[in-house]
Amino acid sequence: MESATLDRLAELAVGFGANVQPGQQVIVIAAIGQEPLARRIVELVYGAGAVFVDMVYRDPYVQRARLQHGIDETLGYEPEWVVERVRQHGAKHGATIALSGPVAPGLLDGIEPDRIGRDRPPGQKQSTENMTEARNNWTIVPCPTRGWATLVHPDLEPDAALERLWEQIEVVCRVDTEDPVAAWKSRMDDLARACEALTERRFDMIHLEGPGTDLRVGLLPTSTWCGGGLTTAWGLRHQPNLPTEEVFTTPDPARVDGVVRATKPRELSGTIVRDLEVRFESGRVRSIEAAENGAVLKAYAERDEGAGRLGELALVDGEGRIGPLDTVFYDTLLDENAASHIALGQGFDWAVGDDDRDRINRSEIHVDFMIGSPEVDVTGITASGERVPVLRNGAWQL
């Protein structure tokens, strides 16, 4: 089963997710351990008429070596050419396909969280700019590996865990259906309808209430709800995340108040942040507490001026395929599409109108964490103070 699923997943990533076009330069990013899916993707990308594939294998052991043995100056160091590479990729309207899934869980255990938080992949800032300006067609798809499978299914033997994870990925990526692209298009239509209904209401604020959570997130006058795919600045449709089950917008970074309890653990730079609680005041993070690795997120939130404010608010309904599996995947791509979430850091330019573009949050980071569940009520508050139910027990109320 694995091999056929892998083929279908690769086809979905290249043809529908990134929507690779003839003559494009394509960057494929995978981790050591994800070779089989990466290789199949490269074959299909060349088959689609790409002029060049830049296959990048990331090795978590190399990151660990840098954190353990590197002089202080090395953390966050960016050679000019790395930035130039990302810049050219944006300017040339290249495509990017990245594979997700933690390949070596726990590898950074014992490393000073502050060092982990200060480290970052070179070129990240420029990548964020490319994303904000919609210069590239891109997608991220999950790639099962043995390491990831044993993290998600610790009670199973490694082989059985890997098989189980592949089965789940097949389901959540909808490659178990006869025509995955048609299945996705149908789901995208539903998400587009939810976006339209939400945007029409022009809520002034979204209120999230649940166990340990009472958070008010202000919206901008032109905040627009997006979901079901993106279009590049030069007009090409693509699906940044497969799976995707969310609708999202860029909130007002000056008006976020209250407390929020994460509803799922969050894999972050090789560590797992558990039992996270974040307090906001006038838009800014006031405190970050966690049972484990809160310091890693704290270091992220201090990286720049906007790192401690919100760039995204996303709502996830109960119709998605990830939530019902009731599985923590320790992978943001999957977990963030199982539950409503917020993100610290960079906002999306295209999720607000021209008038508000100067008001959205700016940062080199963009870190999502999950705060939704069927127990979390989502309510819209209009400018006149009217309270309108948005999500109740995972179902749209609009």
Added chain:
Amino acid sequence: MESATLDRLAELAVGFGANVQPGQQVIVIAAIGQEPLARRIVELVYGAGAVFVDMVYRDPYVQRARLQHGIDETLGYEPEWVVERVRQHGAKHGATIALSGPVAPGLLDGIEPDRIGRDRPPGQKQSTENMTEARNNWTIVPCPTRGWATLVHPDLEPDAALERLWEQIEVVCRVDTEDPVAAWKSRMDDLARACEALTERRFDMIHLEGPGTDLRVGLLPTSTWCGGGLTTAWGLRHQPNLPTEEVFTTPDPARVDGVVRATKPRELSGTIVRDLEVRFESGRVRSIEAAENGAVLKAYAERDEGAGRLGELALVDGEGRIGPLDTVFYDTLLDENAASHIALGQGFDWAVGDDDRDRINRSEIHVDFMIGSPEVDVTGITASGERVPVLRNGAWQL
């Protein structure tokens, strides 16, 4: 044994081979399958105070995908940033450590040889320029893998083959000695003495004679014999090849005549060129014949004006540690240090005096192949026509 040998090999590569300096940017190049040695090297490089390690994993399956599925334009395509990266690495005087050894022998079987010959790693031309101008301290060391081991020792079980290959690498890299650096320095001294004796004679021509070989290679008036390490243009000593057993010079690209039969197979772009015979006339390749994959070398030799002329003549004595193993490694690093060889393509600027710099061969390729054995006599011919024995049965006669 493997693990201790791996440690010692990594130490030799970082501290003695590349001679990595604090504050340097370092590029480490390995293939998928060579992770254990690559990771240990990265740890040591950061431990040596490097400011950044650019770990590059090459995947032969990605090369195959490009050759099989890529549109014609993709072969030889170089994104600007790839060239820029190599250029900056040269300008910043960075260090490079590459691992050798074929990891997936036979993977390119069945692919059109002409396509293989026309394909090339992006940035190669700029890399050659960096090497010619001695901008970087660098080294190449062999890295045993299962795939390579079964190619070299097809009669052994894979585990036994890998163990045998590690034993051989330990010997040829002299990491079986108590002080590998001292062992190498002593061997380097011997090579330096041979260079001095050869250079002093100012031969006009070198004549190689053996079974199937009768080749005269003209030297330039200032051709200087080199061996036993290099010095960067900015004064840092390093050992480009570990192991190295050769002394070499840049010949006169206009005066090469006769026929030469390769004494070992040559791994080239994932294929193996067997039973090679090359004829030269007035410096230029006139014909290339081989029992297998001659077309791949032919495509290389046609890549540019200098690709069909010689850039290097190297002599290897019988005192080295590779020759006595009587093993074909299918890896140029090892095989070229087992036997005298010549290279098509780019010559070395620093192996001639200023007066002859305009006369050496220029090309973006540099492809060595082995033509020496104890049965091949090497004779120097002076300007006045005197014949002076240089190597007889692998022993220096000077």
